[in-house]
Amino acid sequence: MIEPIIQFVDVHKSFEGANGTVQKVLRGVNFSIKPGMTTVVGGASGQGKSVTIKLILGLMKPDSGQILVEGKDVTVMSTSELNEIRSSFGVVFQGVAPFDSMTVFENVALPLREKTKLPKQEIRKRVMESIEQFGLKGHEDKFPAQLSGGMLKRVGLARALQLEPKIMLFDEPTTGLDPARSLEIYRLFYKIQKERGYTALIVSHDIPKIFNLADQIVVMHEGMAKIFSSSEEIQWSNDPVIQDFVQMTMGHIYQSKSENE
């Protein structure tokens, strides 16, 4: 039995709404992620997908429950302990969160400059290598505002991978990208995972496309997590909620096909 690297144990989280209403986003979420595996967290918008990432990173505290990373509960950690855990993460945010007053080169170099004592030339060499690997050559002196959405995602990915993280967290990697660019991002992600063997957690509503990447799919619905091991299992599920979800995310494609005929 391999120990899970990330584990959610009965996690509850609610948010205060506009006029004092309380919105329960997570109502007892349980799932675990084994090392080296790719887990996709899916579900409609507002079901708390991105919240799971913030909880893992300790940017947010749950109302109750435990979140274990390598067996240690991040919900009770001090800032210095959190920093230690965070060093093993690579994160790409929904909007990538590039440092917008820094160039592409400086963005990618930042983790190396701040967290390692490598000499300047070595940092330059490594950063240029990964800029080339991510197809950003010739753009290294541009600022984030001058890049397209797909390029920005690649900058985020390059930056997150600089310190060779054990765990990659990827929030909505393909939001706002056209299908060709989304596919390109997934391929890149998959290729690098094969090389480096990190554990991946991808939050996405782009489920059908991402199915092939996943070893495990967690579907969030009404505050609960339903776990599936493959796309087939989801498609054949008897659960009406999941059937709805499958229809919503995939039905659309079939519909447009029949419309064409």
Add this chain to the structure above:
Amino acid sequence: MQMVLKQIERLGEYVLWHINELGGLALFLICAIRGIFRRPFRFAAFLNEIRFIGVNSFVVIFFTAAFTGMVLGVQGYYTLSQFGSEGLLGSAVALSLIRELGPVLTALMVTGRAGSAMCAELGIMRITQQVDALECMAIDPYRFLITPKFLATIVAVPLLTLIFDVVGIFGGYFSGVILLGVNPGAFFSGMEQSVANQDINLGIIKSFYFGLIIVWICAGKGFLLYRARVGFGSGSVSRVTTRAVVLSSITVLIWDYLITALLL
């Protein structure tokens, strides 16, 4: 009865919110000071901030100082000439600039020019998750973002104040001596006799505190944007910036009174 209870509840909530806000700013100050001692120190970023807050404020400070000095020269001349004591113009101009107007006006100009920019920059970094991104990389955002601004402001404001004083005195010289014909020897000798080291020290101490107030409130408000109830998105940045500039300016004026009363 229900109405009264509701009002009391609202008042309580208002007070609690302000205490919470104040607590947030106090914690911010502690973390910012702690950030100064964390390594590695970002010297290049510090120099960059000195350029932005200090060097780039020079023109504004120069013009404000020159015209303030000139107005003081004219006003002082007409008041003093009624008593036939125009010779005191030099000391009147110098004392009011060094003790009061230099530190206060410099602080207000820096608040408007650099404080607002600082607040908006940090606010935008907060709403675009750049601060979160730093935390996720286990980079202390205080050391990385706040320390350079913090040190640069408390170094730059006193220096700008000294420049303000000198330029202002020459402004007063221009209007008083060159335009209105006060004796130049009397202008400077009066100044030499009446301005003591203590006055200059008071001005520098004041401006140091003002620098601290500016960076504390402006950077703090922007950095803690999520705590302020100012809504979301770009509107929240503009509202929090306005608040920060107003609060910082008022605090400078109040502190000016308090510190003058204490030290004089």
